Amino acid sequence: MKVRFTLAFSLVCLMFFYTGALTAQYEFVYGDPLPDAPELSARGEHTVGVRTINLVHKDQVDILNSKGGKDAMYDRPLTVEIWYPADVPAGTEVSVNYEEVMGTRGDTLRPLVPFSFKGRALRDATPKSGTAFPLIVVSHGYVGSRYLMTYLTENLASKGYVVVSIDHTDSTFKDANAFPSTLLNRAKDIKFVINEMARLGGSDSKDQLAGLVDDENTGIVGYSMGGYGVLNVGGAGYSDGAAAFFGQMTGGSTAIASLAASNPEYQNSIDPRIKAVVAFAPWGMARGVWDAEGLKGLKKPTLFIAGSQDDISGYEDGIKAIYKGAVNADRYLLTYKNARHNVAPNPPPVESLAPGLHIDEYYRYADSTWDQRKINNINQHFVTAFLGTHLKGDDNSEYLTIPENSNEKDWPGFKPRSSTGMELLKADGLE
Template identity: 70%
Template sequence: MKIRPLLFSLFLLAFLFNGLALTSINAQTQDFLYGDALPDAPELSKKGEYAVGVQTVNLINTNQVDILKSKDGKDPSYDRPITIEIWYPASVDNNAKTVIYNEVMGTAGDTLRPITPFTFKGRAYRDAEALKGSKFPLVVVSHGYVGSRYLMTYLTENLASKGYIVAAIDHTDSTFKDANAFQSTLLNRPNDIRFVINEMEKLGAKGSKNKIAGLVDANNTAIIGYSMGGYGVLNVGGAGYSQGLAQFFTGMTGGSTAITINIAGNAEYEKKADSRIKAIVAFAPWGMERGVWDAEGLKGLKTPTFFIAGSQDDISGYEKGIKAIYEGAVNADRYLLTYKNARHNVAPNPPPVEALAPSLHIDEYYRYAEPSWDQRKLNNVNQHFVTAFIGKHLKNQDNAKFLDIQENSNDKDWTGFKPRSSTGMELLHAKPAN
């Protein structure tokens, strides 16, 4: 009989076919880059029509308060260095190679979590020629403490591919490589963001020597911040800090009053209102539970704002933290997207492969990862809603169907999401009181 040889041949063919299929899947997995769309990614998370260029620019903000050297109420000044990464729509030839980002884990000066270099692939092209012909809205991104300008490349590359010029900041004294005393972050975070908006307008002005000359529409600007970046963008957007923060800051710096420039009610602060900013995205903004804002300060936030939070955030807090900011910002048109059971890390890239090493401190993994969510899923959902929100305010896109949806994602599939894929989320929307 020849049945057994035939069955064996069929089994061998099936084995070989499955082996080839697994090899193909593994190859695809290895080629999966931060921000790529999962099979269940919502509609607006997909990449845009443009190739993306990326460049590094080193800036100097002159004559700034050197808060780390303040003493007896006296504030010396210094020239503050700031590095930014700029992503932009680009013109790319067929021989161009995509970027390799150089990043680190760990924290400067921490013996338990020493600086550990690693690299990861991006979709952008280093120093490619910018695409000429039209202006693009500006997006400025501010990382957490500690962090870096590369912490959210899944989002920065994605937005640039959709026709935005995106600048992400390395906040001096607040990055993995140079983390320093916290008073520098408290004082400089909003100041850095304002400075970078102004510098991007200069770099993008006609006649500038930069690649993006003539391409930046700074009058249509969005600012995006994560954690301490959220603390910064809300202040830049109009939410003045409290007198309680001013008193705390004075105590921790030996008498410096430098932070009063960003306190609600200060005439100098009120003059800084920036009409160029049309939208704010605040991921897990820090500070409400620590008295950074009060009711009067939050009333100053009038720019449309999209908050993103985890319901179990144990760094910024949720009910008395991020949700309290959302509820107190009564003069802003605002949204609050909540990932149920997520903690604080609702904004970063997925953990790098190097963070999985058992020899590293587990917090290197939890610098990025969420215990109850796939980080790539979070990234895709963030891309979707940030695209909808800033597209509405910076490009006048009609994205109401993606934003004006029922609160509970478990009740019905949200518009733009594939069937059965929009579980475990809540989206609240409140209009300005006046």
């Protein structure tokens, strides 16, 4: 009996020693590949730099302080995070700590809980020179932050993109405010940031980003309310019903009318520099934000990504209905079977597991069915294939052509037995 106990104890000690040694050698960072990660999820050839800048969008409607149908005006602050290909001396540790919070605003809603997590980028590294890289602008959900999808922003920057993620004022964990601000400003913020990046990254700029940004090849990526925003920027004008509802919410403001499909000026405002749209779980269709005519205005190639059990944006009457209605766009719909709304964020932070925290701190990130790390890897794969096709002219057709309901054989680029539980639909636009 004593011999058996000694042998068992030795095996346990050996297991802990091996696990500890492995942990010391390798630390999982958001976006790192799991053993079954698909082919295009791997990071690219570029070392990634990251910097934070503060922008000001002057003379905007201050919808939260407008009264009686008369719009107040203000200078709207926006903080953005920029990831980019960088020149980094050999031997430099490429690591960054992102400072984030859980909770919502912290006063009348849920307390703010600070936490940090690591990334594989170098803060304020020198940008690569001599090449302009396609631009990608990323818009988070309500509530969220510019750090909600670092697994994707870092990954894309490593593949030769300048990636800019916005902290949408009045929509972040720290400053969440009344919903009309998000409804009005989401698309406006995205357009403004595209223009600011074109200015800062232009060849005649005095900024560190000078010459780095190819804004003529721009992709826009949005999640939830970010999806609501990028679809509008891409050409899907809001319905007259949505504009009327906004007016009721705000005491008669017509500020959102410029984003409505029925506005003659709206279609003239669609930016030709935008070559591709990625919409994760876009919100609004089930609430009447779009009608058939509005969806016909979306003519940019679009990748929709959704969970079949999305209980926030809706699936059949929400995201899939947008996909079906956007008849003039070449489009894809990637569906995670039995997933809910959270098909875009980073994995849940370890701090969200602490006893006593509201479960929504965990469910701000986690899916109830899927491993979020696996979702992250699959997103990296398909977003890489899609954006590479439309922003760089890559031939990724083999990765984007999957027979409907195909779980009978492995999908191109996927490890054996790893491509189950998903569906990828494709439809060509009529124009």
